[in-house]
Amino acid sequence: MPALFIGGAGMLSNADIAFVPDQYFRKGSVMFRYIMRRILMLIPVLLGVTFIVFSLMYITPSDPAQMMLGANASPAAYKQMREDMGLDAPFIVQYGRFLFGYKHPVFGYKGLLFGDLGRSYVSNRIIFELILSSFPNTLILSVGALILALLLGIPIGIISATKPYSVADMVFTVFALLGASMPVFWIAMVLIYTFANNLRIFPAIANPRDFLSLVLPIITLSMNSMAIIMRMTRSSMLDVMQQDYIRTARVKGMDEKTVVFKHALRNALIPVVTVAGLQFGSLLGGAVLTEKIFSYPGLGSIMVDAIFQKDTPQILGSVCFVAITFTVINLAVDILYGFIDPRIKSTFSTKKKLVRGNQ
């Protein structure tokens, strides 16, 4: 039986070893290969997304040729226009052109894969130029809302979970219920009425270059997500605090702060990260209403306008762009998982263990 070395001076001088996990991003490391694999898996997902978006647009009863010509066009001109726009081709050919490009002096474009869908039928502006110029504005709003939701949602969730059924917990629960059930447009109206109309603290019209004007739309947008993140953190924390390893940490003599933040929070954050990722996606989409109400020049406003004007290529471009962004965000969330939960990383590891202990 080997003797115990407890109490003896440190015989191994591994001064460089602190409590840090190994490097994640070495080439060939488990994490690196996991990320590469996930990026490869993105390709079929994106193809599927574009296919669905294109199919949906195809079956909607809107006729761009009719729109271009107006109601009084002759049948011959109409037929010619359909040919020019490539609308007479079979569905699959049209989808192919949508991805790989369409050659035509007026209506031609390089295709989605090359980031070009031509010009808008309505404004005649280059579609992706419009999207890329307005997307940062939407991003400012969504990121701001997400940060606000996380900054308030997670700490409040932790407070609620560490003192369940206390007065504070009850108050936060009511607040979360309100946040989750209030519709965005209504929150926006109330905020505008109170803070812009009556108190005159914040402007009612938002503008990406004026921070003060962003406060109301960011609050509006984050309400829902904040409530969901708060509730998720609370229930996840409550669950984790019941686990055996929390009892182990207490038995080791760890103080409450270490137990909550080091042992419990990291485990509890796993589902919260998922929800936050999904929320970010819906924030990008949900910005539509908020942007409209605050007359904010974002992607949402462009999408709504395009839909009202039946501007097919603009709708396709915007929706595909949002869908791709959403997918990439979800990839980022999945990669983040690997850092939080080591078990997920090893699911993707193919290399066998280094050293085994004596059995």
Place this chain on the structure above:
Amino acid sequence: MDKILEIKDLHVHYYSNRRTVRAVNNLSLDMQRGRVLGLVGETGAGKTTLALSILNMISAPQGKIISGSIRFDNTDILGMSNQELRELRGKDIAMIFQDPMTALNPVLTIGEQIAETIFKHEKVSKAEAWSKAEEMLETVGIPGVRAREYPHQFSGGMKQRVVIALSLACNPRLLLADEPTTALDVTIQAQVLDLMRGLIKTNNTSVLFITHSLGLVVENCDEVATMYAGEVVEYGTVKQVFGNPLHPYTKGLLGSLPDYSEGSPRLRPIPGLMPDPTNLPKGCYFSPRCPNVMPQCHELHPENSSIEVHLVKCHQYQENLHVEQSI
């Protein structure tokens, strides 16, 4: 003899739905320094509650230590501040849990989990704590380099060895082992017990060994206490209790063990179930199941009777301590 732990008249209750679960009732128990005390009893007898009480870790508000005293090395544990308790836990008293699969934090490396305990309780740098953690792992037969791995990368038996390394990391004076091998298969069980026995002997650690396996008690313990419905009904050395069981419940437990010799009788399990801890019987808690029940058993709760250090809580022995010789 030198007592490391003295529990006197301990009562622990749990509250749920306006009902009171009397988990530990008027329990008194002493532990000698450097000895291994086996605590046996059915599921629900209050064994784990007792162990958690020793660490003053009965979770409020559901559970509460109602009265009694627990003295560890002549200091009162129940009167300690939270700060003092945190210094006590993990350093002077350590605990091993039943299920190694869930006892380790899945998102921290095992080295981190051991080193953090050492860092908390001993005056060492983080690097020293880490190398000590590696040494502890080597001691339980796990290569030190594996300290950087996570719990899911180990098998069940190895995880329990990690837990043992963790609990013995600060060289505790008292180890509470709560069914440390129940979740393991028999061969791994033997390895883990061998390991524990060796480490305990080298360090002169006192151990409260909670189990429901009588075989393990005979092999590993010096003294044994039988627990029933939250109280100790019999206490003595392993030789006394197993050689000459006095309490009908202990006798019943031993009668439930299979005997493989030729022509041995059928197993004699104890009929009935343990009483509802929210509604314990008036007299002796074992009276509804007792084969030797007497009229006073239903009325009066028995006190301890002792023959030297052999204690028993049963009316049979109340008047004449030597009756058992003729039984």
